[in-house]
Amino acid sequence: MGFEALLGNARLKDNLKSALRQGKTSHFYLISGPKGSGKRTLARLLAAAMVCAGEDKPCGVCSHCRKALSGSHPDLITVDDPEKRYVPVELVRRARADIFVQPNEAAKKVYLFPRGQDMRMESQNALLKVLEEPPSYGVFLLLSDNPEALLPTVRSRCVELNLKALDGPTLKQALRRRFADASQEALEAAARQSGGYLGQAVELLEGEAGEDPRAAAFVDAYAAGDLYALAQVLVPLEKSKRDALIPVLQGWCALVQNALLQRSGGGMPTPAAKKLIGRRRPAELLKAAEALTKAVEYAQGNISPGAICGWLLWELA
Numbered sequence: 001m002g003f004e005a006l007l008g009n010a011r012l013k014d015n016l017k018s019a020l021r022q023g024k025t026s027h028f029y030l031i032s033g034p035k036g037s038g039k040r041t042l043a044r045l046l047a048a049a050m051v052c053a054g055e056d057k058p059c060g061v062c063s064h065c066r067k068a069l070s071g072s073h074p075d076l077i078t079v080d081d082p083e084k085r086y087v088p089v090e091l092v093r094r095a096r097a098d099i100f101v102q103p104n105e106a107a108k109k110v111y112l113f114p115r116g117q118d119m120r121m122e123s124q125n126a127l128l129k130v131l132e133e134p135p136s137y138g139v140f141l142l143l144s145d146n147p148e149a150l151l152p153t154v155r156s157r158c159v160e161l162n163l164k165a166l167d168g169p170t171l172k173q174a175l176r177r178r179f180a181d182a183s184q185e186a187l188e189a190a191a192r193q194s195g196g197y198l199g200q201a202v203e204l205l206e207g208e209a210g211e212d213p214r215a216a217a218f219v220d221a222y223a224a225g226d227l228y229a230l231a232q233v234l235v236p237l238e239k240s241k242r243d244a245l246i247p248v249l250q251g252w253c254a255l256v257q258n259a260l261l262q263r264s265g266g267g268m269p270t271p272a273a274k275k276l277i278g279r280r281r282p283a284e285l286l287k288a289a290e291a292l293t294k295a296v297e298y299a300q301g302n303i304s305p306g307a308i309c310g311w312l313l314w315e316l317a
């Protein structure tokens with residue numbers, strides 16, 4: 001079975017396979033990549049590989065693999081409370097104590113932190129203590145779509161597995177398998193807008209979300225440096241609820257990030273990316289991506305949409 005369930009990322013998979021074959025795996029992995037890039041898929045496969053009793057790990061058929069892949073292995077522990085905005089520090093402390101209890105069934109005990117981007121300083125510091133002196137059987141898988149936000153001391157102790165965008169044909173083939181009835185145009189559009197990330201493309205097709213007219217208006221206004229047009233996009237958003245504002249801003253941020261990625265040879269050549277690259281310098285795009293990321297954080301915090309949109313207009317102008 002191996003790592004085939006994760007599409008693309010051939011080199012990363014080869015490296016993992018050879019580390020597993022030689023028994024030279026790390027105690028700490030940071031699985032990074034944008035939303036929809038396959039972080040959870042890879043984490044599940046790697047966790048299974050760590051507890052697998054078969055030859056070609058993860059074999060997918062031994063009892064350890066089956067339990068790990070179905071989420072019921074007693075030595076695979078997820079450290080999170082999805083109800084909470086941030087990963088509670090008590091859970092991290094509990095995991096830190098629990099790791100010194102020997103594994104139940106497998107040779108290894110795997111702790112999965114699915115929301116590294118939502119771990120505050122105190123949680124990361126709590127984690128750091130185990131990273132310094134892990135028991136021989138302990139494995140930590142930390143997932144994050146924003147690895148830059150991690151403490152450098154945490155990040156530097158991890159082997160980073162960075163997931164890349166899929167190439168066009170691989171992505172479209174995967175989408176066709178999943179959405180046999182979708183029109184070719186819808187499929188192409190989703191592939192294009194996703195920036196090469198399967199999860200995002202699937203979300204687009206499942207939600208039948210076409211191109212958001214606000215996103216197109218934002219790209220046009222920002223690319224042209226047209227303050228008035230930018231205000232026309234942002235002002236109506238001032239009255240929206242924070243929960244509605246967040247995905248809009250995240251969508252814009254993804255467009256700008258994809259443009260930056262495209263410029264450095266990654267991502268996908270979307271029309272939005274072409275417009276942004278054609279008319280804005282990389283430093284400006286970087287600044288816009290940072291401003292949008294910050295705006296999302298503000299919206300996730302307690303700042304009013306009115307204040308956020310006003311601030312963003314100022315930053316992007």
Ligand SMILES: [Zn+2]
Binds near residue numbers: 053057058060061064
């Ligand atoms: Zn197995």
